[in-house]
Amino acid sequence: MALTTHTTPSGFLLPSIHSAPPFFTEQPNPTTQSIATEQWIRLILTYARHRKLFILRVEDAEAAESDWAEILRNERINRKMTPGHLCNIMVAMADKNLAIYEPPKQKRSILVYWRLPEEWAEVLYEWVVDSGQLNTIMTFYEITDPLVESALTNIPVPLLRKAIGILGKTGRAQMIAIADGEGVRFLAKSK
Structure with missing residues (x-):
């Protein structure tokens, strides 16, 4: 079989490799x-x-119904990624700071940084400014499950915390303890 690209059912173009x-x-x-x-x-x-x-x-390598099956398997050539091979790739991703183990202190599940935390911080801040939320206190839920879908919809809380921490270091966000958990106040950029 010649090496060819292939478009998956989700519309993703697989490389020829x-x-x-x-x-x-x-x-x-x-x-x-x-x-x-x-x-x-x-x-x-x-x-x-x-x-x-x-x-x-790691289990995604074995599960035919996994969200990742389109890339971890290739039925056209009867091949699939093994759990051990995927585990090694996950280690390499964590070593390169392109992922972190989530939850921490285990090696079977990673949070993938398809945007780095610094990039998420900028996406978050831009969204807050564009939606007129500066100087208001927002819950994590309001950010991860907004009324209108955004780039931040369903962002995992550990990644959201990292982004907020980055904004906090630049004086653009402040963590706030609120009655039902944690919130954050976004501040205007200091000139």
Whole structure:
């Protein structure tokens, strides 16, 4: 079979390397494996952005109904990612600060940074300004589940906390304790 691109049912364009059977197995040559790992990382990040996926689990390699099945499997060439191989790619992503283990202190599930926390901080701040929420206190729920869908809809709370922390360091956000948990006040940029 020739290496070809393929569009998945979700509309994602798989790169031609995805139709190469060796892409789905760990390579004995460290240089070759390093290149393949970089390609997998790029594929995972672009797919996560396409589908707005945040959590990748080792178990996703085995589950045919996983949100990640379109990239972790290729039925056309009868190949799929093994859990061990996926685990190694997840380690590489965490080592490169392109993901963190979520929940912490385990190695089977990562929070994928298809946008870095610094980028999320800017997206968050821009959304707050555009929606007229400066100097108001907002709950995490109001941010992650807004009335009108936004780029922040369903953002995991650990990632939201990181973004708020980054804004806090620049004086643009302040964490607030509120009756039903935590909130945040967004402040105008100081000149």
